[in-house]
Amino acid sequence: xxxxxxxxxxxxxESFNNEDNIEIDxxxxxxxxxxxxxxxxxxxxxxxxxIDMDTLASVGVNINEDSDSGKYLLFGEKNYVAKPQFAGVExxxxxxxxxxxxxxxxKYFFKAMETNKNRYTKAVSETVPKGYFIRxxxxxxxxxxxxxxxxxxxxxxxxxxxxxxxLEEGAHLHLIxxxxxxxxxxxxxxxxxxxxxxxxxxxxxxxxxxxxGPEFIVRPSTATVVEKNGFFVNNYYSIKPPRNIKxxxxxxxxxxxxxxxxxxxxxxxxxxxSNIGGTVLMTGENSAAELVARAVNYGGTIVQTGLLIGAxxxxxxxxxxxxxxxxxxxxxxxxxGLRAMHPDARMSHEAAIGKIDTGEVNxxxxxGLDEMQAIALIIRGFLDIGIEGLSPEMEKTIxxxxxxxxxxxE
Amino acid sequence: xLTINNLHVEVQxxxxxxxxxxxxxxxxxxxxxxxxxxxxxxxxMTIMGYPEYKVTEGSILIDNKDxxxxxxxERVKLGVGLSEQRPPTIxxxxxxxxxxxxxxxxxxGQLYVNDMIEKFNIRKFLDRNINDGLxxxxxxxxxxxxxxxxxxxxxxxxxxxxxxxxxxxxKIGGMINESLRDKRFEKxxxxxxxxxxxxxxxxxxxxxxxxxxxxxxxxxxxxxxKCYGNANILMDQIKENGYEYCxxxxxxxxx
Ligand SMILES: Nc1ncnc2c1ncn2[C@@H]1O[C@H](COP(=O)(O)OP(=O)(O)OP(=O)(O)O)[C@@H](O)[C@H]1O
Ligand SMILES: [Mg+2]
Numbered sequence: 001x002x003x004x005x006x007x008x009x010x011x012x013x014e015s016f017n018n019e020d021n022i023e024i025d026x027x028x029x030x031x032x033x034x035x036x037x038x039x040x041x042x043x044x045x046x047x048x049x050x051i052d053m054d055t056l057a058s059v060g061v062n063i064n065e066d067s068d069s070g071k072y073l074l075f076g077e078k079n080y081v082a083k084p085q086f087a088g089v090e091x092x093x094x095x096x097x098x099x100x101x102x103x104x105x106x107k108y109f110f111k112a113m114e115t116n117k118n119r120y121t122k123a124v125s126e127t128v129p130k131g132y133f134i135r136x137x138x139x140x141x142x143x144x145x146x147x148x149x150x151x152x153x154x155x156x157x158x159x160x161x162x163x164x165x166x167l168e169e170g171a172h173l174h175l176i177x178x179x180x181x182x183x184x185x186x187x188x189x190x191x192x193x194x195x196x197x198x199x200x201x202x203x204x205x206x207x208x209x210x211x212x213g214p215e216f217i218v219r220p221s222t223a224t225v226v227e228k229n230g231f232f233v234n235n236y237y238s239i240k241p242p243r244n245i246k247x248x249x250x251x252x253x254x255x256x257x258x259x260x261x262x263x264x265x266x267x268x269x270x271x272x273x274s275n276i277g278g279t280v281l282m283t284g285e286n287s288a289a290e291l292v293a294r295a296v297n298y299g300g301t302i303v304q305t306g307l308l309i310g311a312x313x314x315x316x317x318x319x320x321x322x323x324x325x326x327x328x329x330x331x332x333x334x335x336x337g338l339r340a341m342h343p344d345a346r347m348s349h350e351a352a353i354g355k356i357d358t359g360e361v362n363x364x365x366x367x368g369l370d371e372m373q374a375i376a377l378i379i380r381g382f383l384d385i386g387i388e389g390l391s392p393e394m395e396k397t398i399x400x401x402x403x404x405x406x407x408x409x410e
Numbered sequence: 411x412l413t414i415n416n417l418h419v420e421v422q423x424x425x426x427x428x429x430x431x432x433x434x435x436x437x438x439x440x441x442x443x444x445x446x447x448x449x450x451x452x453x454x455m456t457i458m459g460y461p462e463y464k465v466t467e468g469s470i471l472i473d474n475k476d477x478x479x480x481x482x483x484e485r486v487k488l489g490v491g492l493s494e495q496r497p498p499t500i501x502x503x504x505x506x507x508x509x510x511x512x513x514x515x516x517x518x519g520q521l522y523v524n525d526m527i528e529k530f531n532i533r534k535f536l537d538r539n540i541n542d543g544l545x546x547x548x549x550x551x552x553x554x555x556x557x558x559x560x561x562x563x564x565x566x567x568x569x570x571x572x573x574x575x576x577x578x579x580x581k582i583g584g585m586i587n588e589s590l591r592d593k594r595f596e597k598x599x600x601x602x603x604x605x606x607x608x609x610x611x612x613x614x615x616x617x618x619x620x621x622x623x624x625x626x627x628x629x630x631x632x633x634x635x636k637c638y639g640n641a642n643i644l645m646d647q648i649k650e651n652g653y654e655y656c657x658x659x660x661x662x663x664x665x
Pocket of ligand 1: 421422445446451453
C-alpha cells in the first residue's frame with residue numbers, strides 16, 4: 001500500500017509521462033483546411049488592430065516601425081512583407097519563393113530536415129506552404145535585426161509553417177521571430193518546420209520569442225547546417241508558455257571551426273509542459289557548441305535537454321542547464337547530454353536545480369530592497385547569461401519575467 | 411536610539427543569547443568586544459531581523475518602538491543599517507544592479523552616491539557580482555559603501571576591521587566616519603556642531619578605534635554582556651589579562 005504523499009508523487013509522474021507523450025488529433029484544429037489554402041493570401045497592416053500589434057511587439061516584432069532590414073508577418077493564413085532596403089537581402093512568402101526560384105526545391109526544401117522526421121514535419125509537408133524564405137547574399141552584412149511575426153488569430157485553429165533561411169558565404173543576419181496569438185485565444189496548434197543554412201564565414205543570430213495562451217500546442221522542428229567558420233546563435237525566450245511545447249532544434253556543425261550557441265530562457269506556469277532541448281552534431285574539426293538553458297518555474301513542468309555530439313578532432317562542447325523552482329508543485333528535469341565519438345572531443349556539462357536562496361533575499365532586503373525587488377533581482381541575475389544580440393526590448397522582457405516571478409512568490 | 415532588554419535568542423534550537431541588555435543613546439557609538447563564538451554576530455543579525463535568529467524572550471526597541479515584528483527591510487526604513495562580517499555572494503547580481511534599485515531618485519542623492527563611488531574606489535566593483543571573488547578587505551569596503559549610501563541612523567558594523575591592511579583601515583575608518591556624519595542636520599546647524607548618528611561596532615582589535623571615537627564598550631561573553639566601560643581601557647585590560655578580566659570586573663552589567 002502506498003501512503004498518501006507517495007501516491008501524489010506517482011500521480012505526478014504519470015501525468016508527467018502522459019503530457020510528455022501527448023498525441024494530438026490534427027482535426028481538433030481543422031488542420032485539413034491548410035491543405036487547401038485560401039485564394040487571397042496577402043494582408044495589409046491596416047487590417048491589423050492595435051491590440052494585436054501590441055501583442056506582436058511583446059514578442060519583439062514591430063511591424064509598423066520603420067526598418068531597412070525588412071519585415072515578415074504571417075497573420076493566420078495571410079502574408080505581409082515589408083521589403084528590405086538593402087540589395088542582397090530577400091524576404092518572400094515561402095510559396096512565392098518556391099515559384100520564383102526553382103533552386104529552393106533542389107537545395108533547401110526538406111533538405112536539412114527529412115519530410116518524415118516526425119508526424120508534425122509530415123503534416124507540414126502536406127499543407128500549402130506558409131512561412132518565410134529569407135536569403136542574405138554573399139558578404140552582405142545586415143546590422144539591424146530583421147523581424148518576422150507569426151500570429152494566430154482564430155480560436156482552435158492550426159498554423160503550419162515552413163521557414164527557410166539561407167545565409168550565403170560571409171553573410172550576417174540577426175532574425176527575430178516572434179510567435180504568438182491574439183491575447184483572448186485559449187488554444188490552437190502551431191506546427192513549424194525551419195531549415196537554416198549558414199554558409200562559410202557567415203554569422204546568423206536567430207532569436208525566437210514565444211508568448212502563448214493556456215491551451216496551445218506548439219511543435220517546432222528545426223534543422224540548421226553550419227559550414228566552415230560559420231557562427232550560429234539560437235536564442236529562445238518563452239514569455240508565456242503554451243500548454244505543451246516540445247522542441248529539439250538540431251544543428252549540424254559541418255565545416256571546420258563552426259560554432260553553435262544555444263541560449264534559452266523560459267518562464268513556466270502551472271498546467272504547462274515545456275520540453276525544450278537542442279542537439280548539435282559536430283563533424284567539422286575544431287567546431288564548438290555551447291548550450292545554456294535557464295528556467296524559472298512557477299508550478300509547471302520543464303524538461304531541459306541538450307545533446308552535444310563530438311564526432312571530429314578538437315571539437316569542444318559545454319552544456320549548462322539550470323532551473324529555479326518557485327513553487328512546491330512544479331517539476332524541472334534537466335538532462336544535459338554529451339556524446340563523444342572522437343577521442344579528441346572535449347566535453348563538459350553542469351546542471352543545477354534549486355529554489356531561491358532565502359539568505360540572499362534577506363541580505364538584499366538588509367540593503368533596503370523589499371522582498372519582491374530582491375527576488376526579482378536574483379532572478380534577473382540568474383537569467384543573465386550574456387546573450388548575444390540582446391536588444392533593449394528583450395532585456396526589458398527578461399526584466400519583466402523576473403518581476404513577474406517576484407510577484408508569483410507573494 | 412537602541413534599547414535591548416533581556417534578549418534571549420535561539421539559533422537552530424540552541425540558546426545563544428541569554429539575557430542581553432544594551433542601550434545606545436542618540437549620537438553615541440559603542441563597541442562590542444568578546445571572544446570568538448560569544449554571540450556578537452548573533453546579536454547583530456537579530457537586531458537586523460534575520461529570521462533564522464529566533465527571539466524567545468525580551469525586546470529590541472528603536473526610538474522606543476518595538477521592532478521585533480518588523481521585516482528586515484522595514485527595519486532598514488527605520489534607519490538600521492548593517493555591514494556584515496561574512497555577507498553572502500550573490501551570483502549573477504552585479505553591484506550596479508543593486509545600486510539601480512536603491513539609488514536615490516533625486517539629483518542630489520545621485521550626486522552623493524557618485525561622489526562616494528569615487529571617494530572610496532568602488533567603481534571597480536560595480537560590474538562584478540556582489541561579493542563574488544572579492545578579497546576580505548574588498549568585501550568590507552563594499553559592505554561599508556552600501557551602508558554609507560543608505561544613510562542609516564544606527565550603523566551596525568560587524569568586524570569592519572578584520573582582515574584589513576593598515577592602509578585600507580584608514581580608508582575604512584574614513585568611510586565609517588562619513589556614514590556617522592548625520593546628513594539630516596547639515597543644513598540647519600553650524601558646521602562645527604558635532605552631530606553623529608549612532609553606532610554599534612563589533613571588533614576584536616581596537617585598530618579601528620584609532621579612527622573612530624567610541625563612547626563606550628561592552629563585552630559579550632557566552633551570550634551575555636558581562637561588562638562595560640571605556641573602550642581603550644577595556645581593550646588594554648583584555649590584551650593583558652584576557653577576557654577573564656571582564657568576567658570578574660567591577661563594572662558588572664546589572665541592568
Ligand atoms: N546560523 C547558525 N547556525 C548554527 N549555529 C550558529 C549560527 N550562527 C551562530 N551560531 C553559533 O552561535 C554562537 C555565537 O556565534 P557568533 O557568530 O555570534 O559569534 P561571534 O561572537 O560573532 O564570534 P566571532 O568573533 O568569531 O565572529 C557560536 O557558537 C556559533 O557557532
Ligand atoms: Mg562574529
